[in-house]
Amino acid sequence: MEISPFIIFLAAIFTSNIVLTNFLGMCSFLSVSREIESSLGLGLAVFFVLTFTTAINFVVYHYLLIPLNLIYLQYIIFIIIIAAFVQLTELVIERFSPVLYYSLGIFLPLITVNCAILGVSLFMIIRNYSFIQSVLYGAGSGLGWLLAILALAGIRSRVKYKYVPAGLQGAGLSLIITGIMALAFIGFSGIVVIQ
Amino acid sequence: MACEIIQTVFIISVITGFLALLLVIAEALFVNYGECRIKINGKKELVVQGGGSLLSTLNDNKIFLASACGGRGSCGFCKCTISSGAGPLLPTEKPFLSEKEISDGVRLSCQVKVKQDLSIKIPEEIFNIRKFRAEVAKITDLTYDIKELTLKLVEPGTISFKAGQYVQLESPAYEKSRQSVQRAYSISSNPYQDDMIQLIIRRVPEGICTTYVFDYLKEGDKINFTGPFGDFFIRETEADMLFIAGGSGKAPIKSMIEFLDKIGSRRRMVYLFGARSTKDLYYTELFREYEKKLTNFSYVPVLSQPSEECEWKGRCGYIPPFIPEFLRDPVNTEAYLCGSPGMIDAVKKALLELGVPDNKIYFDSFA
Numbered sequence: 253m254e255i256s257p258f259i260i261f262l263a264a265i266f267t268s269n270i271v272l273t274n275f276l277g278m279c280s281f282l283s284v285s286r287e288i289e290s291s292l293g294l295g296l297a298v299f300f301v302l303t304f305t306t307a308i309n310f311v312v313y314h315y316l317l318i319p320l321n322l323i324y325l326q327y328i329i330f331i332i333i334i335a336a337f338v339q340l341t342e343l344v345i346e347r348f349s350p351v352l353y354y355s356l357g358i359f360l361p362l363i364t365v366n367c368a369i370l371g372v373s374l375f376m377i378i379r380n381y382s383f384i385q386s387v388l389y390g391a392g393s394g395l396g397w398l399l400a401i402l403a404l405a406g407i408r409s410r411v412k413y414k415y416v417p418a419g420l421q422g423a424g425l426s427l428i429i430t431g432i433m434a435l436a437f438i439g440f441s442g443i444v445v446i447q
Numbered sequence: 448m449a450c451e452i453i454q455t456v457f458i459i460s461v462i463t464g465f466l467a468l469l470l471v472i473a474e475a476l477f478v479n480y481g482e483c484r485i486k487i488n489g490k491k492e493l494v495v496q497g498g499g500s501l502l503s504t505l506n507d508n509k510i511f512l513a514s515a516c517g518g519r520g521s522c523g524f525c526k527c528t529i530s531s532g533a534g535p536l537l538p539t540e541k542p543f544l545s546e547k548e549i550s551d552g553v554r555l556s557c558q559v560k561v562k563q564d565l566s567i568k569i570p571e572e573i574f575n576i577r578k579f580r581a582e583v584a585k586i587t588d589l590t591y592d593i594k595e596l597t598l599k600l601v602e603p604g605t606i607s608f609k610a611g612q613y614v615q616l617e618s619p620a621y622e623k624s625r626q627s628v629q630r631a632y633s634i635s636s637n638p639y640q641d642d643m644i645q646l647i648i649r650r651v652p653e654g655i656c657t658t659y660v661f662d663y664l665k666e667g668d669k670i671n672f673t674g675p676f677g678d679f680f681i682r683e684t685e686a687d688m689l690f691i692a693g694g695s696g697k698a699p700i701k702s703m704i705e706f707l708d709k710i711g712s713r714r715r716m717v718y719l720f721g722a723r724s725t726k727d728l729y730y731t732e733l734f735r736e737y738e739k740k741l742t743n744f745s746y747v748p749v750l751s752q753p754s755e756e757c758e759w760k761g762r763c764g765y766i767p768p769f770i771p772e773f774l775r776d777p778v779n780t781e782a783y784l785c786g787s788p789g790m791i792d793a794v795k796k797a798l799l800e801l802g803v804p805d806n807k808i809y810f811d812s813f814a
Contacts, residue, residue, distance in 0.1 A: 299582075320458065322455070322458055325455060325458065325459065328459060329459070329462060331458075332462065332463055333466070334468060336466040336467075336469065336470060339470055340469070340470060340473055343473050343474060343477045343478060344473075345478060346477075346478075347478070348475040350534055350535065350537060350560070351535050351536075351537055351538065352537055354537045354558070393462050
């Protein structure tokens with residue numbers, strides 16, 4: 253695996269967007285995309301948490317779990333680390349930026365269960381990424397998630413004023429929009445693909 | 448195999464323990480604000496442990512700001528002016544504050560955390576707010592769905608309030624509700640009787656507090672309340688007064704009229720009371736008596752759905768069309784409204800159209 257970290261970064265944003273190609277992190281993607289403002293806040297928080305937990309998980313995996321022959325514990329350890337990191341982030345944000353803290357509200361602790369974050373950590377292991385590759389993959393996926401939720405929020409803020417058939421209101425239409433967005437993003441896949 | 452399980456448990460415990468320790472250290476570093484001083488109105492000073500919300504910190508120190516939602520930031524009652532140390536305005540507060548309030552430094556005390564020394568301003572009346580324990584002296588049926596509750600104060604023994612203010616009655620945990628809840632009710636007795644209060648309570652179907660009062664509370668029982676709260680009280684001017692109330696909205700108006708009678712007011716007063724039908728009318732004799740006692744007071748019930756059998760000789764319909772009849776000098780009239788939000792909106796609109804100034808319309812809405 254000798255893909256340039258920068259290529260991985262770009263691919264994670266566009267062609268292999270974590271939410272639009274792997275359909276990870278869908279729950280908050282659908283529920284917080286009603287307003288652009290809150291989706292931007294959540295997207296930034298996901299980006300931040302994703303980048304740092306990927307780095308921490310890389311170190312823990314390669315320097316703790318492999319030497320101790322504990323690879324089978326990776327899921328539970330990754331989840332614990334993500335949860336602890338989100339808690340820590342919450343404490344820091346509350347202390348230094350109460351405004352951001354209150355605008356994120358319940359979504360900040362909910363990042364813990366955003367499966368995109370665990371997904372990125374697991375992909376980095378399956379794909380045998382180096383440290384730099386992993387961190388850029390994490391950052392790229394975070395930005396990709398941010399981009400996708402902003403796009404969906406933008407579309408939904410316009411759909412709000414349009415007539416939508418009863419059966420399609422809410423999550424139904426959002427899923428269709430997401431599907432079409434996924435098609436559009438896959439259109440970039442001629443440039444580069446990471447598996 | 449057994450060895451592997453023990454090893455797994457051990458490793459996970461070590462890692463989790465380490466992370467927990469890290470979080471505890473972080474919490475001690477970031478969330479501990481130490482002792483803070485709260486200066487109130489430039490006079491009183493409290494030394495408190497930082498970290499909690501201003502509302503709960505003040506409550507712990509027996510200063511009760513009004514709060515109906517219990518600090519969740521959804522009622523907007525717990526406003527207070529903070530001149531220093533509050534930190535930036537939060538998005539959770541904005542919807543409750545006007546531009547002027549924001550520039551004056553008004554904040555929701557339940558959203559402000561005590562992180563450093565604070566200097567705040569609260570109305571002097573707040574110091575009168577206490578938690579009271581009272582004995583139910585009498586429960587009277589006023590109509591089929593409205594009861595009058597007479598509470599004799601036990602601890603503390605007297606209360607000081609302004610006619611028109613309300614208290615928050617606390618229903619304890621009982622069969623229908625596992626939590627104790629607080630609900631606001633206006634005081635219907637007058638401030639001269641300071642060893643008791645009376646409340647007028649209309650049954651709310653499925654209401655936690657009203658069900659408790661209607662079905663469980665008996666004479667001789669003890670009950671708690673906090674108060675008095677509210678800025679719905681008589682302004683001391685010579686202007687004409689127009690009272691408009693509906694349903695159980697009679698309580699604060701009754702308190703006001705009794706008070707005006709005690710001080711021998713000669714102001715011109717009209718009281719329009721809206722009800723559905725004759726069976727919703729109560730205290731009619733009492734107000735007819737005040738018509739005789741007070742020099743310039745008239746009581747006008749208006750029924751929206753008078754039943755056919757009884758021949759109602761009074762006015763029928765909704766209140767707004769009857770207002771002009773009793774309005775002598777709109778610019779020089781104070782209106783005191785009490786009732787449902789819908790009624791208040793309709794009446795307020797009518798009053799504004801008739802030329803009553805916005806700043807002379809006072810209301811207490813049962814939101």
